[in-house]
Amino acid sequence: MSQPIVVPVALGARSYEIAIGPGLLAEAGQRISALAPKARLAIVTDANVAALHLATLTASLDAAGLEHQTITVAPGEASKSFATFAEVCEGLIATRVERGDLVVAFGGGVIGDLAGFAAAAVRRGMRFVQIPTSLLAQVDSSVGGKTGINSRHGKNLVGAFHQPSLVLADTQVLDTLSRREFRAGYAEVAKYGLINDAPFFHWLENNWQDVMAGGPARVEAIATSCRSKAGIVARDETETGERALLNLGHTFGHALEAVTGYNSARLVHGEGVSIGMVLAHEFSARLGLCSQETPSRVAAHLATAGLPTRIDQVPGGAGTAGELMNAILQDKKVKRGKLTFILTHGIGESFIANDVDPSAVTGFLEEKLAGAGKLGA
Template sequence: MSTPITVPVVLGARSYEILIGPGLLPEAGARIAALAPQARLAIVTDENVAALHLATLTASLDKAGLAHQTIVVKPGEASKSYATFAEVCDGLLATRVERGDFVIAFGGGVIGDLAGFAAAVIRRGMRFIQIPTSLLAQVDSSVGGKTGINSRHGKNLVGAFHQPSLVLADTSVLDTLSKREFRAGYAEVAKYGLINDAPFFLWLERNWRDVMAGGKAREEAIAVSCRSKAGIVARDETETGERALLNLGHTFGHALEALTGYNSKRLVHGEGVSIGMVLAHEFSARLGLCSQEMPSRVAGHLAEAGLPTRIDQVPGGVGTAAELMNAITQDKKVKRGKLTFILTRGLGESFIANDVDPAAVTGFLEEKLADAQKVGA
C-alpha cells in the first residue's frame, strides 16, 4: 500500500487517523479490513460521486472480502433534509448493519454530514468512516465529528457530534471536481491561515496556483488544514470554546446560504464562506479591530483564486438586512440571544467576540447591501 500523510486526531479512546494522499480509494478495502476484518459496510453516497468513483470503491471492498450495500441520494445541499435523512436511516436499517459494522460516508460535505448523522442515531450509534471526495470535505467537514442536517430555520441546526473511525482523503479524486467546487473548497483552506496561522496564509498567497494544479502543494495544503483542525478539535471537541474559531466567515456565510434557499446554482457553501470571511474582516475593520487594509488583502487573495467576495456577486440577491439578521440570530453560536461572531485583529489573529451589538451588525449589513445595489445599478 501507499505511504500517505497521516494526521492523528487525538481524542482518547475515540482517536482516529486522517490519511491524505493519492491512490487511497483503491486501497480502501484493505485499510478498512485491517481496522475491522469482519465488518459489513453500508455506503452512503450521491448520484454524482457514484457515477465517478463508486466502482473503484466497491472493487476494493470486494477484493478485501468485505460485504457491502449502497444507498444513493440526490446530490446537493437539498439532501441535508429531514426527508432524505429518513430515507437514509430506513435504508441503513434495511441493510441490517449492526452496531459493530460501518457506515461509509462517501462524498462531499453534504454526504459526510448526512451519513454521519444517520450513523450517530441508527441503533443509538454506529461506527462510520469518512471518504471525502471534495476539497471542502477533505480539509474541513470530514474531520472533527460534526454531523447534521438543515432545517427551514437554518443550516446544520439538527445534528450530533459523532467522530468517525477513519478518514481516507484520496487527493486523486479531486481532479474530477469542477473548478467551481474546487475553488469553493479552497475558501476553507484559506480560512485556516486567517484563523491563527499567518505563515500558512503567506504560503498560500505564493503557492495557491500550485495548490489548484495538484501534486505536493495540494497535499501539503490539505495536511496543514487537517493538522490545524485536528488540534483544535482535540482541545475543544464539542465547541464550548476555541472550536468556534473554525466558523470564521460562517455566521455571515450561513445567512447568505439561507437567503438563497440553499440553491447551489446561486451559492455553494464555500462561496458563502468566502464572502462571509471578507465580511467578517470588513466588520472587524469597521469596529477598529484590524487595519483598514486587511479586508482588501483577504478579498484580493480570494478573488485571485476565483472566489466571490462581495454580496452583489450572489445571483438573485440576498434579501434585506432584516432578513439576514433573522438568519444570523438562528446561528448555533447565539447564546441567550446574544450574538457571537468570529472577528480578527490582524492576519491570523481571529478571536471569538461575544455579545456583539445587533444594531452594529444591522447597520453594517444595510451599508453592504446599499453598496451592492449601487454596483448592480
C-alpha cells in the same frame, strides 16, 4: 504511490487517523479491513459520486473480502433534510448492518453530514468511516465529528457530535471536481491561515496555483488544514470554546445561504464562506479591531483564486439586511440573544467575540447592501 500523510486526531479512546494522499480509494478495502476485520459495510453516497468513483471503491472492498451494500441519494444540499435522513436510516436498517459494522460516508460535505448523523442515530450509534470526495469535505467537514441536517429555520440545526473511526482523503478524486466546486473548497483551506496561521496564508498567496493544479502543494495544503483542525478538535471537541474559531466567516456565510434558499445554482457553501470571511474582516476593521488593509488583503487573495468576495456577487441578490439578520439570529452562534462572531485583529489573529451588538451588524449589512445596489446600478 507515495506513502500518504497521516494526521492523528487525539481524542482518547475515540482517536482516529486522517490519511491524505493520491490513490487511497483503491486502498480503502485494505485500510478498512485493518480497522474492522469482517465488518459488513453500508455505503452512503450520492448519484454523482457513485457514477464517478463507486466502482473503484467497491472493487477495493471486494478485494479485501468485505461485504457491502450501497444507499444512493440525490446530490446537493437539499438532501440534508429530514426526509432524506429518514430514507438513509431506513436504508441502513434494511441492510441489517449491526452495531459492530460500519457506515461509509462516501461523498462531499452533504453526504458526510447526512451519513454521519444517520450513523449516530441508527442502533443508537454505529461506527463510520469518512471518505470525502470534495476539497471542502477533505479539509473541513469530514474531520471533527460534526454531523447533521438542515431545518427550515436554518442550516445544520439538527445533528450530533459523532466522530468517525477513520478518514481517507484521496487527493486524486479531486481532479473530477468542477473548477467552481474546487474553488469553493479552497475557501475553507484559506480559512485555516486566517484563523491562527499567518505563515500558511502567506504560503497560500504564493502557492495557490500549485494547489489548484494538484501534486505535492495540494497534498500539503490539505494536510496543513487537517492538522490545524485536528488540533482544535482535540482541545475542544464539542465547541465550548476554541472550536468556534472554525466558524470564521460562517455566520455571514450561512445567512447568505439561507436567503438564497440553499440554491447551489446561486451560491454554494464555500462561496458563502468566502464572502463571509471578507465581511468578518471588514466588520472587524469597521470596529477598529484591525487595519483597513487586512480585509483588502483577504479579499484580494480570495478573488485572485476565483472566489466571490462581495455581497453584490450573489446571483439574484442577497436579500435585505432584515432577512440576513433573521438568519443570523437563528444561527447556532447566538447565546441568550447576544451575537457571537469570529472577528480578527489581523491575518491569523482571529478571536471569539461573544457580545456583538446586533444593531452594529444591521448597520454594517445595510451599508454593504446599499453599496451593492450602487455597484449594480
